[in-house]
Amino acid sequence: MSDAVSPLATPFPDMPPIAGVRIATVRAGYKSWDRDDLTLVTLDAGTTVAGVTTQSKCPSPEVEWCRQVLPLGHARALVVNAGNSNAFTGARGRAAVEAIAARVALGTRGLPSDVFVASTGVIGVPLPIDIAEAGVDAALQAPATDWRAMAAAISTTDTFPKGAMAQAVVDGRTVTIVGVIKGSGMIAPDMATMLGFLFTDAAVAPGFLQQLLDAANAKSFSCITVDGDTSTSDTVLAFATGQAGNAPLASFDDAGADAFAAALSDVCLQLAQLVVRDGEGASKFIEIEVAGAESDASARIVALSIANSPLVKTAIAGEDANWGRVVMAVGKAGEPAERDRLAIRFGDTQVAEAGLAVAGYDEAPVAAHLKGQHVRIGVDLGLGEGRATVWTCDLTHGYIAINADYRS
């Protein structure tokens, strides 16, 4: 992790162990650094799994592997490599993933298809198989460690370890969901992609777990952006060990399913927001709420258009209530919008309404709001009932410094 911690960092929460989950981290040595960079999570028999992966048309072999084994619905291990994403490495990269799965299966007397693999770091360099295999062997012997150690071991350019948890009562039993995540851009290639892992002791059928993760993802990981650049490796996996002893959740008709779904969504949203808080160069956490769109999907497109606009992001960095740039970003989104119905709010202050600046609006609360670290922009398109909220960070000299001022 980097030395300069994001000004938007939050403390790592207390997170309990999850029954049926054992974490080990070791230094495989993917880079010449003095830190753990290989994580091996072993999972007891009966663990179900669900996952979502990048929309990139050029995904990493790890992503392809996960997509292939996810439909089986069960998992016994997860390996995360930090420092080398193994993306765009052709057949050699695929061989590394298969070697890791085989090595873990050998060490745990399991099946390679129960081993999930994720890697993050430089693109275009095949993951060295010898280093990975030696790392797996060491991790199989290493003592168990905690969530904070895992959050640190999976990180790359992250400036702080990121975790979140929530609990729910299901079938009379309190179940726990914990998650760790890494990432400080959708991608900041060379050294950052978003990888997130959730673990719960609840028993959940894999199809239903996938349904819940898809829904949570749509309102969390799919609603954040740092720079609009999509990783070749983005992966979120959820593992359910079932050791809480509840009757397995298989649909929303089951008691506690709603509570579990809400807790899962809560953890996903917390994790997603932590990634924004560690956005490269971020000095402000920005929440963009779009209402009055023709549909929720349309609202999300408009909100992301605002969140990805370099001119909106630099305006917020400059603490400038430049609603003209918000109009521009609404206009370029390509979704239904009518200038003369558009209303824009900074914090709680309406600054534009019905196609015009609000005459003589009070600038003092707007200026005060923009000086804070949490900036809220509200847009009402005035057309329908569609809504969406997305989160991003501002665009500062820090982003340029991280991404231009060094050589790979």
Next chain:
Amino acid sequence: MSDAVSPLATPFPDMPPIAGVRIATVRAGYKSWDRDDLTLVTLDAGTTVAGVTTQSKCPSPEVEWCRQVLPLGHARALVVNAGNSNAFTGARGRAAVEAIAARVALGTRGLPSDVFVASTGVIGVPLPIDIAEAGVDAALQAPATDWRAMAAAISTTDTFPKGAMAQAVVDGRTVTIVGVIKGSGMIAPDMATMLGFLFTDAAVAPGFLQQLLDAANAKSFSCITVDGDTSTSDTVLAFATGQAGNAPLASFDDAGADAFAAALSDVCLQLAQLVVRDGEGASKFIEIEVAGAESDASARIVALSIANSPLVKTAIAGEDANWGRVVMAVGKAGEPAERDRLAIRFGDTQVAEAGLAVAGYDEAPVAAHLKGQHVRIGVDLGLGEGRATVWTCDLTHGYIAINADYRS
């Protein structure tokens, strides 16, 4: 115009007057600056016109006005206001545009529908009608001036005046096309949108002129990006006075039509590239050529995905041959692409091929190429015959300084 001239600036070319075109510039005073900010171009009877305008769903009233009168196909005057875009100003903004058209019509004994209006500058402030009308009155009395004066008077955050010309032989007569343009971002709200104006003495039927302008636009203005942000005011208009005396061009069957089309495309491309050369904070001019796509349209989407990626743009600013970021941008474009067929070139050096880095490629010519001001990135998707070339600039501290480090 700004004091610090872009390092990519080129000298203003010698451009002859166009018969039937009279230019006047005056200081209307849209801002408290000591420069001309209103341009009135009067056009002789018989002038035809074509135009393309922004795709924004929230266009300025000027854009709406131009769209309304363009189908009539003839023009007698053009008014360009700098310092206030009049965008997002509702009925009051529309009233200002109509007042300007009426005032010019009164002064020239013409029709308001023959008057084209474009404005650029701050969003959300209605254009002051009294200042505009007094400016028009002054311009009607002002002495004629030249293209360079017009290029300066229509500029806002531009750092140098931008013009281009070309000639063609049509029907035995040499015809001239000149153009001026302003803009240093697709939009840099408060103070920059792209406005371009072309003038020719050729006689061209308005429908054919529109066809040629659409085709030229598709390969020029639609293939540049500074920051991916689309203006509410983008407008390109082409005026043909017909005073060269050629038989009017009405289709590609007419002698000289191909030569005229080529000259028009040439001027559009020169103007478009000048906007990139004045991109906010630009230190490198970047040409991105995508080949091997399933279609030309698909190639353009992939090329623009690369050109708009902040991670690609910062890598070039850092003179870093980071082809992993190019892979990422290809992958996120959403168009057909296969990792294992992708090839990437910096300058003339192939750095990746068939899903792998080219083993031991010579880094010296790549490093030398990236140190230059003109960087070429070539991508071959290996799928089909589709091709496109787009132009952009790098993303530097200068962009952040211009857009974040001041308050509106």
